[in-house]
Structures are given as C-alpha cells and as structure tokens.
Amino acid sequence: MFFNFKKSAVKAVKLSYKYKVQSLPFLNFQRYSYVNVYMKWKKDSYLDSVEHIHESIQLKPIIALKNCVVQDPNGCIPISAVSKRGLQLDVPMKVARFLRQYPSIFEEFTGPQYNLPWFRLTPEAAEIDRDEKRVYEECQEELKSRLRKMILMTRENVLPLKIIQGMQWYLGLPNDFLQHPEQNLDESFKFVEMEDGLKGLTVDSGEKIYSVMEKNAMKRGLYTGGPMETIEFPLYPSKGLRLRTKIGNWLQEFQKLPYISPYDDFSNSDQNSDIVEKRLVGVLHELLSLFVEHSAERKKLFCLKKYFGLPQKVHKAFERHPHMFYLSFRNKTCTAILKEAYSNNSAIEKHPLLRVRKKYIKLMKQSEVILRNRRVKNRFSNYNAELDLDSNNLDERGHDMTSCSLEQVM
Structure with missing residues (x-):
C-alpha cells in the first residue's frame, strides 16, 4: 500500500467531467507521494480448509x-x-506409484503380455468422466466466453498458445x-504469429464487455457504464484484524478513485500513477473470477505480467x-484466493465445472479408506499366517514328544 490519495485526486476526476475530455481522463491523472504501508497477514481458517481449492493441486495430475x-x-x-510422461503430466512421483495411490479412481490389473501392470478407470470414475464430458458439451459457449475475456484483458488482445495451455486448468478448459x-x-x-516467434490466439472484441465489478455495481444502481465512475471494491476484513488510522485513511481514499475496467485500453497511462494501482487490483479481481476455484497459485500468474502489462511487483x-x-500457504505453495467468491454467493457466478471437480475430489478421498483397509487386511493376514506357523511348530513338537515317550515305554 504505497499511495497517499489526496482530495485533489478526486477533484481532478470531477474536472474531467466538467470539461468533457474526449480522451480517457485517467491518462492525465497526476501522481502523488508514496506511503509505505504494511498490511499484516492474518490466517483465515475457513479459506485454508476449502477442499476444492487445496486439493486442486493433487487433482490436476489425476485428471x-x-x-x-x-x-x-x-x-x-x-x-x-x-x-515416462510424469513431468509432462505434473505427476510428483513415479507414475506407477502415483496411480496406485488412488485405487478409487484407477483399477490395476495384469495385462495380456509380459505381465505388465495395466490401468483402467473404476466404474465410479468412469461415471464422473461422462458427467464431465456433458458439462463441456453443454457449457461450451460459457467456456469460450471465459477464454475470450482473459484474452481481451491483455494489452494487444492476443496471448501465446503456451500461456493459454498453462491457464487451461484454471479456466476449466479441456486438455x-x-x-x-x-x-x-x-x-x-x-491464430496469429507473434513478434517473438510464438504462435498466439487473438479475438475480436465485438461488443463492450463489462467486468464482474461493473455488473454488480449496475445491479445496485451505483454504475451507469460511463468512464471514470467510482466503484468501491467489496471488502472482507479478516476476523480480529484492526487497521491503524493511517492505513484506514489510505483505504478510504483508494476506494474513492475511479474504477478502470480491465477491458479498457490503458497503454498510454502513467504506470506510476495512483489510478493504475486500482486498475491492477481490478484486473486480478476479474481474472480470479473467471477461474474454476476463483483461486490460483500466485507464481502461476507471473507469466501473465508481460502480456497483461502488469508491474514487476x-x-x-x-x-x-x-x-x-x-494468501494461503498450504501445500508448500502460495495460493491467491478471491475472498468475495467465498463470502458472497451471489456476487460471482460459479464455474460450471466446479461441481464435477468436487465429485472427483470426493472420490479421490475414498482412496485413503481403501488403502487403510488394505493395510489392516494385510496385517491381519500376516498375523494369521504367523499363528498357523506357530501352531504347526507346536504340532511337530507334540508329535516328537509323543514318539519319544512311546520309545521310552517300549
């Protein structure tokens, strides 16, 4: 939180209305002094426990x-x-070992040649797979719309294919x-050829696209669709976190700044201006709202900086x-989660694939029970085998003792 947004900043916005500047008004927005503000991280037990967020990392190689x-x-x-495709499929260990960790999804059997292990889906996993295919078929337009929006948030309305492939999991697109x-x-x-020799995908903008923030503000009657209108971000403070007066004042001034849509051209704006901070937050908000879990590993988003025109930091x-x-630090990584998606059920539309992924995760969890029962069964079998062995030894000793006593009698 660097910026000290003074009252003169708001006055500059009002002047832009008064004189009806034809170009985007935020291009002439002034820069003000920085304020070094430290925001304390507060653990959120609820967001740290949402299964479909944190199990998504394990689910990806399974899918x-x-x-x-x-x-x-x-x-x-x-x-x-x-x-030999473990690295390509993001499998964190030997593929055979990984497959055997999920017997509720993958069924192992001996193949027809050379006694090699073969794998097929369990009936339960096959049923969810059919459900997944139905979602892809029925929601194809929505999936295209999410991809279109992500591309239109870039500076030149184009993204390299390798970047899109890296984001397919988050967007819910088929492999x-x-x-x-x-x-x-x-x-x-x-499909286009990009300057750096990469193949890219571009899309025609067509009609104006409104962000989630703009749509929700329109529903509440707080936004008419014009430029430089103020839209305040919905805030969800962590329990027990109190802001110092200095930070509270900073946040109030930040909220008063005009909202710049992630889909508006901002290439000629001063990247060090106060308003770019708010646009950056708006881009991240819109991006996470497009994803299946409304979350993503923070490091995965860094590849978008160049094409989205985002700052280095x-x-x-x-x-x-x-x-x-x-920011959740489970699974030895940093996951960025959009709080609004888990605090207001009606604010952000749920992804159609989320229901299917929850089914996979529930089935995935059953593997733990199956493996536990197998270990108990093996222990019981080994114990019975030892008992049988001991009883056989006793029988042999008893037979020997009987033989000896008979010989003595004779």
Missing part, C-alpha cells in the same frame, strides 16, 4: 492421467504408455481444447489488499 486412459480406444493402458479449434472456437478467434498487490485477496 491428466484419467484423460490418457479414456482416450485409449480400449479404455485401458499399460504403465509403459505413461511411465485438448486448442487441438480441435474447429469444434471449440468460433470465427471471432484467430504484481505479487505485492495481493499483500497490500488482504481485504480482497487471501
């Missing part, structure tokens, strides 16, 4: 391997088909989405605005 199985015409694959453009994309999307925005974003 990737599941897709390898269902894409095979026979619906089953030998371990050799995926054993092969870009491999079948004739099925998944319409005429508004075009974009990660600081999450720390400076803890009333809007929560």
Whole structure:
C-alpha cells in the first residue's frame, strides 16, 4: 500500500467531467507521494480448509492421467504408455506409484503380455468422466466466453498458445481444447504469429464487455457504464484484524478513485500513477473470477505480467489488499484466493465445472479408506499366517514328544 490519495485526486476526476475530455481522463491523472504501508497477514481458517481449492493441486495430475486412459480406444493402458510422461503430466512421483495411490479412481490389473501392470478407470470414475464430458458439451459457449475475456484483458488482445495451455486448468478448459479449434472456437478467434516467434490466439472484441465489478455495481444502481465512475471494491476484513488510522485513511481514499475496467485500453497511462494501482487490483479481481476455484497459485500468474502489462511487483498487490485477496500457504505453495467468491454467493457466478471437480475430489478421498483397509487386511493376514506357523511348530513338537515317550515305554 504505497499511495497517499489526496482530495485533489478526486477533484481532478470531477474536472474531467466538467470539461468533457474526449480522451480517457485517467491518462492525465497526476501522481502523488508514496506511503509505505504494511498490511499484516492474518490466517483465515475457513479459506485454508476449502477442499476444492487445496486439493486442486493433487487433482490436476489425476485428471491428466484419467484423460490418457479414456482416450485409449480400449479404455485401458499399460504403465509403459505413461511411465515416462510424469513431468509432462505434473505427476510428483513415479507414475506407477502415483496411480496406485488412488485405487478409487484407477483399477490395476495384469495385462495380456509380459505381465505388465495395466490401468483402467473404476466404474465410479468412469461415471464422473461422462458427467464431465456433458458439462463441456453443454457449457461450451460459457467456456469460450471465459477464454475470450482473459484474452481481451491483455494489452494487444492476443496471448501465446503456451500461456493459454498453462491457464487451461484454471479456466476449466479441456486438455485438448486448442487441438480441435474447429469444434471449440468460433470465427471471432484467430491464430496469429507473434513478434517473438510464438504462435498466439487473438479475438475480436465485438461488443463492450463489462467486468464482474461493473455488473454488480449496475445491479445496485451505483454504475451507469460511463468512464471514470467510482466503484468501491467489496471488502472482507479478516476476523480480529484492526487497521491503524493511517492505513484506514489510505483505504478510504483508494476506494474513492475511479474504477478502470480491465477491458479498457490503458497503454498510454502513467504506470506510476495512483489510478493504475486500482486498475491492477481490478484486473486480478476479474481474472480470479473467471477461474474454476476463483483461486490460483500466485507464481502461476507471473507469466501473465508481460502480456497483461502488469508491474514487476504484481505479487505485492495481493499483500497490500488482504481485504480482497487471501494468501494461503498450504501445500508448500502460495495460493491467491478471491475472498468475495467465498463470502458472497451471489456476487460471482460459479464455474460450471466446479461441481464435477468436487465429485472427483470426493472420490479421490475414498482412496485413503481403501488403502487403510488394505493395510489392516494385510496385517491381519500376516498375523494369521504367523499363528498357523506357530501352531504347526507346536504340532511337530507334540508329535516328537509323543514318539519319544512311546520309545521310552517300549
């Protein structure tokens, strides 16, 4: 929280209305002195316990391997088909070991040749896979819309294909989405060659797109769709966190600044101006609202800086605005979570794929029970085997003793 937004900043906005400046008014916004504000991080037990956020990291390689199985015409694959693709599929260990950790999803059997282990989906996993395909088919337009919005937030309305592929999991797109453009994309999307030799995907802007913030403000009658209107971000303070007076004043002035849509061109604005701070927060808010879990690993968002025109220290925005974003440090990583999505159910539309992922996670959890029961069963079997062994030894000793006594009698 660097900025000290003075009353003169608000006056500058009013002047832009008075003289009806034709160009975007924020291009002439003045810069003011910085205030070094430290915002304390506060643990949020609820957001740290949301399963579909934190289990998503484990679920991703499971879905990737599941897709390898269902894409095979026979619906089953030998371990050799995926054993060397662990890095590509984000599997954190040997693929065979990983598959065996989830017996509720993957069923192992001995193959027809060389006694190799083969894997297929369990009936429960196969049913969820069919449900997932129905969602992709029925919600294809919405998925395209989310991809379109992300591309239109970039400076030049174009993103490299490798960046899109890296964001497919968060956007809820199928793994092969870009491999079948004739099925998944319409005429508004075009493949282009980018300056750095990369292949990219661009999209025609068409009609004006309103962000989630703008739509919600319109519903409340607080926004008419004009430029330089003020929209205050919804704030959700952590329990027990009290702001110092200096920080509270800073936050009030920040909220009074005009809201600049993530879809508006800002290439000619001063990147060190006060208003760019608010636009940056608006971009992150809109981006997370497009994702399935309304969250993402913070490091994964860094690849977007160049194409979204974000500052080098974009990660600081999450720390400076803890009333809007929560940083969770579970799973040995830093996950940025949009608080509004988990505090106001009606504010942000749920992703259609979220329901399916929750089903996969529930099934994934059943693997722990299956493996535990197997360990108990093995222990019981070993214990019975030891008892049998001991009883056999006793029988042999008894037989020997009987023989000896008979010989003595004789």
